[in-house]
Amino acid sequence: MLLDSSWQVPRDTCDAAPCRVEYELHAVRYEVDAADVADIPFEHCDPVRAFPAWPGKRHYSGLLWLESLGKHVGFESFTERTCLMELDRDPEVTAVSSQPMWIRWGDDSPRGHAPDYFARLRDGRAAVIDVRPLQLIDDDARRQFDRTAAFCRDRDWKYVVFAPDAQVHDANLRFLLRYRDAQWRATDVPEQVRGFRGTIRELAGRLSDGDEVDHLALCFALIWSGVLIADLDTPLSLRTHVRWRETG
Structure with a gap:
């Protein structure tokens, strides 16, 4: 199952830099310190990014019905759709949301990161999932994943990078x-x-x-x-x- 493995934080990676987290719940936008996110139900949050479509778009966007959860969840590529199918077949997953937060790093990084999925597990734990085909994981992506893994480790969240290669x-x-x-x-x-x-x-x-x-x-x-x-x-x-x- 997808959540059986985790992205390993390199030993030389320090604690995640101080950061802020943005999310939208019941159509209200919030921004909080990362230290205050433990009780936020990200599995019920709205996507912080829109999924626009236009003629000639290279990636296919859509909604997949998750039978186990009785709801549609959005995806922005066929690889993300495959990830959702994996989450749908995992009996430990009780809720899933798509891109429910922005992680705004506290250093001089000009960009934030919106993880692809957030899952709530049967035992109450949280899991954050990023999706990237294996052949597209370059050095920049690895740095982003390492940083996000450290962020999740500091919150005691599971972090997985779904990287199929076939x-x-x-x-x-x-x-x-x-x-x-x-x-x-x-x-x-x-x-x-x-x-x-x-x-x-x-x-x-x-x-x-x-x-x-x-x-x-x-x-x-x-x-x-x-x-x-x-x-x-x-x-x-x-x-x-x-x-x-x-x-x-």
């Missing part, structure tokens, strides 16, 4: 998207799935009682929800190996 991952998630619907959702995971290691075809056969199609759909639904782990950076097929996700 279109296959996006294609797999778009295929799995249909299996997030309630009709495929397993209330109780079948006993045959627990501890399983093997191919999707083998699992569907183990589950089958004559209706293999429905059991293939169940397999794909379990991959979507993370109950089963598959390598989504290679094309999904019936020969794809999956394994039970150990918890606890």
Whole structure:
């Protein structure tokens, strides 16, 4: 899952510079010291930047329906859309907002930073996510991410940079998207799935009682929800190996 990893702050990175945070809640704009943001519900804040569209725009903007949250969330690129799909399939995520804050650095930096997403987790923790394709992470981006990671570390927030490097991952998630619907959702995971290691075809056969199609759909639904782990950076097929996700 996306939030299983974090952007590591370099050892030589000091505490984040004193800064201010701007946000908009219920159509009212606020600016506070970074030390006072702990109780702000950023997951309910409005985007601090608009998502304009114009003819010939290089990046595609839109809204994605997050089934797990029952709401639309904005994205400004297909990579951000992929990130939202990952957040939608993470059972630990209870709320997501898009670009809910400006971090205005307190030094002579002329620019602030608006992280791409803020997520609230089931245990109450906060997670900040930036999105950048791996091939586009240059030295400037790394400095921005290091600084934002230090800012999040000082607030005890999780910080993740979503940096996919393959279109296959996006294609797999778009295929799995249909299996997030309630009709495929397993209330109780079948006993045959627990501890399983093997191919999707083998699992569907183990589950089958004559209706293999429905059991293939169940397999794909379990991959979507993370109950089963598959390598989504290679094309999904019936020969794809999956394994039970150990918890606890």
